[in-house]
Amino acid sequence: xxxxxxxxxxxxxxxxxxxxxxxxxxxxxxxxxxxxxxxxxxxxxxxxxxxxxxxxxxxxxxxxxxxxxxxxxxxxxxxxxxxxxxxxxxxxxxxxxxxxxxxxxxxxxxxxxxxxxxxxxxxxxxxxxxxxxxxxxxxxxxxxxxxxxxxxxxxxxxxxxxxxxxxxxxxxxxxxxxxxxxxxxxxxxxxxxxxxxxxxxxxxxxxx
Numbered sequence: 001x002x003x004x005x006x007x008x009x010x011x012x013x014x015x016x017x018x019x020x021x022x023x024x025x026x027x028x029x030x031x032x033x034x035x036x037x038x039x040x041x042x043x044x045x046x047x048x049x050x051x052x053x054x055x056x057x058x059x060x061x062x063x064x065x066x067x068x069x070x071x072x073x074x075x076x077x078x079x080x081x082x083x084x085x086x087x088x089x090x091x092x093x094x095x096x097x098x099x100x101x102x103x104x105x106x107x108x109x110x111x112x113x114x115x116x117x118x119x120x121x122x123x124x125x126x127x128x129x130x131x132x133x134x135x136x137x138x139x140x141x142x143x144x145x146x147x148x149x150x151x152x153x154x155x156x157x158x159x160x161x162x163x164x165x166x167x168x169x170x171x172x173x174x175x176x177x178x179x180x181x182x183x184x185x186x187x188x189x190x191x192x193x194x195x196x197x198x199x200x201x202x203x204x205x206x207x208x
Contacts, residue, residue, distance in 0.1 A: 012192075014087035022075035023067030029087040031192050033060025041065040041080050043073045045140030045174075046147070049181045050080075056185035057192075073142045074150075081151040085158025092160075092192065095119060100202040102190025106183040111170030115183035117191040118162040121208040125149075125156045129167030130176065137173045148177045152184065160208075161188075 012031040018024070037054035039047040041063055054061040063084075067076030092098070103116040113129075127149045135146035156163040165184060170176040201208055 012091040012093060014090040016083050016087050016090070018079060018083050018086075020079065023065060023079040025076075025079050025083045026062075026064045027080070027083045027087050028060075028062040029084070029091055030060035031088075031091045034058060036060045038062045041076060042067070042069050043077055043140075043143055045143040045177075046073070046077050046080070046151075048140070049151075049177060050084075052178060052181050053185045053188075056182050057189040059185075059188075059192075069142070073144075074147065077143070077147050077151060078154055081154035082158050085155040085161075088155070088159040088161070092119060095121075095201055095208045097194045097196075097198050097200075098202060099191055099193045099195045099198065100208070102187035102192075104183045104186030104190070105168075106179050106186060108170075108175045108179040108182065109172070111172065111175035111179040112168040113170075113176070113179035113183040114164075114166045114168060115180070115187040116164040117184070117187040119160070119191050119208060120162045121160045122162055123157040123160055124162045125153050126164045126166075127152055128165075131167075131170070134173060134176065139173050139177060145173055145177070148180055152180075 015028045017026045035055040035058045037051050039050045041047055065076055065080050069076055100119050105114045137145040165180055
């Protein structure tokens, strides 16, 4: 007797546009992608971090952004992170069948970062371990170390994610930031993955 085939699963995608007096952000996301990315935020180091996120989370990501970077990179970077979080939340949909939890420990030369992600529907960020003064360091010209934590806040709170990121070691600011983003990407990849053993929504409450 032939087994019944499962209905096709629709791809988990989102396309968003956000316009303010400080920036314009257009973002397309596919959670069931292969890690392909086309990123242009006008902030080169943030482009680098988002490219790493897409690659290591297996999320297809296109970002086109412009803003008042002649003043500071802060507004544009923050707004891109807000839209990324909103897109993640939209693309996850009802969260049926997801693994929900993910964790990763990622090195980059001397830097080592750990990330844990829970697609909980309860936004929360715990971020620790960056060296003293890291938040003041300029990376790639006008991306400050403080923006690493700030972008994780925006993604977590707009994406409905509980995120823990811990820097366990590191000396080079570039390496530390990139290790953090790669660890987050790998943990998110596990959490968003569809698990064939999961029936319904992975919560005793029945909702996430």
